[in-house]
Amino acid sequence: MVTRWPHLAAEVVGAPWAEHRRQVEQNCAYADRQGFAVNLVPGNLPDFEIFLEHRGITTPSADDLRAYPDVRDAEAVMVAWPPNRSASCWCGSGRRYKQCYRPHGLGSLS
Template identity: 30%
Template sequence: AAADPEVGPPDAPGVLFFLLQQRHRVRRNLNLPHDRQDDLADRLENQLVRRAAERQGADSDLLLWPRAEFDRLLAEHPELTDVYGPDWDAHRARLEKELVRLTSAGRTGLGVFRATVAGLDAFAGRRDGDPTDAAIRAGYAVEVSARPSSRVPWPPERNDPCWCGSGLKYKKDCLPRSRS
C-alpha cells in the first residue's frame, strides 16, 4: 500500500483533523454517507498517529545542553552537529522553535532538561552503546527527565531569566529566536 501523502503545512494536520473529525461526528449522527472529507479525516488520523510514533524518540533531541556542555559534546561527538546544531546559538534557536511548535500543537507543561556529556557517556557505557545512537540518546533523555531538579520550565515570563541559562532576559535572548 502506498504511504498517505502529506496534507497541508507541517502544523496543519492537528487543526484539520480536529475540524474534520467534528464534521464527521455530526454527519454520522445525521446518518449521512461517508464522503471525500471523511476520507481526508481518516488519512489525517493515520498521518498524526505516524508522526506521534516518530516523535516518541525525537523528544531526546530536546535536551538542553548548556553552553560549556554543548561545546564539549560537539568536541567529543562531532557527528551530533546534525542533531543539535553547529553551534550553541543554533542549538538554542532549534529548541525554542520546537517548543513554540509543540505549544501551538496543544502541548502544555513543557520544559527542557539540562544534559551533560558525562551523563550521556555514562548512560551509553551502562548500555554498552554509542552516545551518538538515537536510542541511547532517547534512553538518556528519559533518565534525565526522571530527575525533577534538572527540569527548566518553559516558557519563562518575558522579563524572567532566559531558560537557556545565558543570564539575559528571555525577551532579549531566546524569545526572538522563535520568531526568526
C-alpha cells in the same frame, strides 16, 4: 562532545547554537499553540557521560544521543516553557530569558 566522539558531529552540531535555540523555541511555541504543556529537560556533557556509563556504552550512537536524557531513569529537572520574562533562560546560559533568547524572536512557525 564532538572532540571526544567526532562521529556524532552531525547530530550535535547540526546547526549553530543560535539556530538550534531558534528551532527549539519554534517547536515549543508550536506545541504550546496546539494546547500542549511544554517542558524542557536541559542536558550537558557530564550527565551524558553518566547516562552512557550506566548503560555500559563506550562509543555512543546517534540513537544513544537521542535517548538522552531518559527521564524514566533520572530525576530530571524540567524547565517550563515559555519561561517568565525574568526567569532563567531555558538554554542554560544563566541569563534571564528576556535578556537571552527572547529578543531573538521566533521567526515563522510555518
